[in-house]
Amino acid sequence: MKGKDLQILIDYTNIVIGYNLTNIMDKYIQPKTSSDIGIIFTIPSSVFDKLNTLKDGKQKVNFVNSDEFIESIKEYCFIVYDKDRKICEIILHDNLNLKLFLPTIYLNFSSDVTLWVKSNDATILINEGFDDPHLCKSGPISENEKNTENGLCFLKQNINNKKVERGVVEDKLKYLKENLNKPTCKMNFKFSKDCVKYLSNICHVEPSLNYDGSLTQKEFAGCFKVEKILKEEKKIVYLLGLENSTIISGDEEGVEIIKGIYNFHSHPKEAYEKYKVKFGFPSTNDFIGFLSISIKYGAIFHIVVSLEGCYLISMSDYWSKNKSKLNRKVFSFIAKEYDYCGNSESIEWYMDKINSKKYQGYKLFDLQFIKWNEMKNTLSFSFSKTEENCFSDQDEYVNYLNVYKNIKYW
Ligand SMILES: [Zn+2]
Numbered sequence: 489m490k491g492k493d494l495q496i497l498i499d500y501t502n503i504v505i506g507y508n509l510t511n512i513m514d515k516y517i518q519p520k521t522s523s524d525i526g527i528i529f530t531i532p533s534s535v536f537d538k539l540n541t542l543k544d545g546k547q548k549v550n551f552v553n554s555d556e557f558i559e560s561i562k563e564y565c566f567i568v569y570d571k572d573r574k575i576c577e578i579i580l581h582d583n584l585n586l587k588l589f590l591p592t593i594y595l596n597f598s599s600d601v602t603l604w605v606k607s608n609d610a611t612i613l614i615n616e617g618f619d620d621p622h623l624c625k626s627g628p629i630s631e632n633e634k635n636t637e638n639g640l641c642f643l644k645q646n647i648n649n650k651k652v653e654r655g656v657v658e659d660k661l662k663y664l665k666e667n668l669n670k671p672t673c674k675m676n677f678k679f680s681k682d683c684v685k686y687l688s689n690i691c692h693v694e695p696s697l698n699y700d701g702s703l704t705q706k707e708f709a710g711c712f713k714v715e716k717i718l719k720e721e722k723k724i725v726y727l728l729g730l731e732n733s734t735i736i737s738g739d740e741e742g743v744e745i746i747k748g749i750y751n752f753h754s755h756p757k758e759a760y761e762k763y764k765v766k767f768g769f770p771s772t773n774d775f776i777g778f779l780s781i782s783i784k785y786g787a788i789f790h791i792v793v794s795l796e797g798c799y800l801i802s803m804s805d806y807w808s809k810n811k812s813k814l815n816r817k818v819f820s821f822i823a824k825e826y827d828y829c830g831n832s833e834s835i836e837w838y839m840d841k842i843n844s845k846k847y848q849g850y851k852l853f854d855l856q857f858i859k860w861n862e863m864k865n866t867l868s869f870s871f872s873k874t875e876e877n878c879f880s881d882q883d884e885y886v887n888y889l890n891v892y893k894n895i896k897y898w
Contacts, residue, residue: 491533493530493532493533494530495528495529495589495591495592496528496529496531496539496592497526498526498552500518500566503549504518505518507549507553509549509553511553511554511558512527512558516564516566519566519568519577520631520633521568522631523568524568524570525567525569526566526567526568526596529561530561530562530564530588531557531560532562535560538551539551563582563588563589565580565581565585565586565589566578567579567593568627568629569601570629573629573894574600574601576593576603577604577627577630578593579627579630580605580606580607583607583612586613587616594647594648599645599646599647600645601646602643603618603644603645603646604628604643605618606627606639606640606642607640607641608639610640610657610661614652614658617644618642618657619644620643620884621640621642621657621660622640622888623638623664623875624639624892625637638876640664643887656717662724663717663880664877666724672872673870673872673878673879674868674870676720676724676725676866677726677727677867678726678864678866679712679728679729680728682730687754688863691754691755691756691768691794691795692756693705693708693756695758696737705757705758706740707737707739707740707741707742707753707755707756708735708738708753708754709735709736709737709743709744709751710735710736710751711731711747711748711750711751711752712730712731712750712751712752713730713882714726714728714881714882715727720866725866728750734746740756740758745777745778745790747781747785747898748781748787748882749785749787749885750787751790752791753793754793755768755793755795760795763829763830765830765831767794767831767832767835769794769799769828770792770799770826771827772826774790774792776822777790779814779818779822782811785897786874786885788803788871789871796859797835798857798858798860798863799855799856800858800869803871804854805870806851807853808871810850825845826842828842839855843855854869856869885897886898
């Protein structure tokens with residue numbers, strides 16, 4: 489009777505290298521890494537059974553290095569594992585075999601481990617529940633080999649039956665392709681109905697009580713999140729809603745800008761009355777606040793909600809790509825050059841002032857003004873890539889930083 493094939497996971501670092509199994513090492517050359525390496529072999533059950541009859545230690549180890557064992561190997565895949573960071577790289581030499589090795593990986597690693605795989609065959613990966621498609625050269629823990637090309641990479645939590653919505657991952661792939669070979673990222677988005685409703689009321693909120701018993705209106709701030717990915721005329725459009733848990737209130741004339749890649753704060757009605765102003769233009773502190781979170785937390789846009797509409801602040805293409813060249817001097821430049829509060833000329837005049845302002849010869853911010861009746865429209869803006877990737881979804885950016893940079897965003 490013909491036996492079945494089985495998968496066996498061998499600790500490459502401790503067994504193959506540890507016992508100096510040269511036959512295996514010569515044939516299966518290890519990936520470059522300082523993390524633990526494992527190798528999964530597909531072997532006939534008869535060979536597996538024979539291995540099991542042998543005594544632990546030298547006998548078993550010698551058999552693994554024997555011609556009989558090596559010649560019986562039908563498939564293999566390397567895995568690289570970082571137990572502190574709980575990341576497991578699956579290094580395939582043939583995409584089609586992923587399905588074969590996954591059950592062994594599910595079984596041998598805990599469910600809080602993140603699986604990483606690089607493969608241009610997205611269909612197979614999506615079928616197996618992989619998500620977060622992005623471009624990468626090499627894995628987060630194995631060393632970058634010279635001249636490695638960018639390829640498609642995916643992540644997945646180490647859970648056997650974790651399903652993904654095929655359409656959603658395919659839309660993410662489509663967005664990735666839209667931005668491929670372009671110098672900057674373009675994001676098309678629209679706000680959900682509930683979000684527009686919330687924002688349009690936020691400047692008119694009820695006053696709240698102060699320590700001295702007085703009642704005043706406060707500024708509010710919060711973050712947006714992707715609720716859905718839409719397709720409009722074959723273009724990917726992100727539907728943004730409110731991340732309710734992030735909403736905070738500040739004082740009458742200021743609120744902390746919330747950490748996140750896209751966020752807002754409001755200019756309440758009472759402040760207009762107090763200062764007798766027609767427009768609630770973004771203040772110098774608003775520009776400084778946005779620039780700070782853009783540098784520190786990768787913020788891509790900030791919305792200043794006003795009575796007249798919403799001001800969308802983003803970095804110009806040049807400075808978006810050259811943020812690392814900015815130093816503290818830019819903050820005093822903004823404080824001096826961007827103060828138009830109290831000015832009553834017109835919104836067009838103000839927009840022109842801000843959009844024509846240059847820092848060291850290059851435009852600093854892109855400012856868009858969105859009237860309330862335009863808030864339901866599809867909007868767009870551009871921002872810089874993060875190592876070839878365009879992160880328009882907060883969660884994907886957070887996952888990327890965690891896996892590749894070992895940065896905990898939240
Ligand atoms: Zn403000």
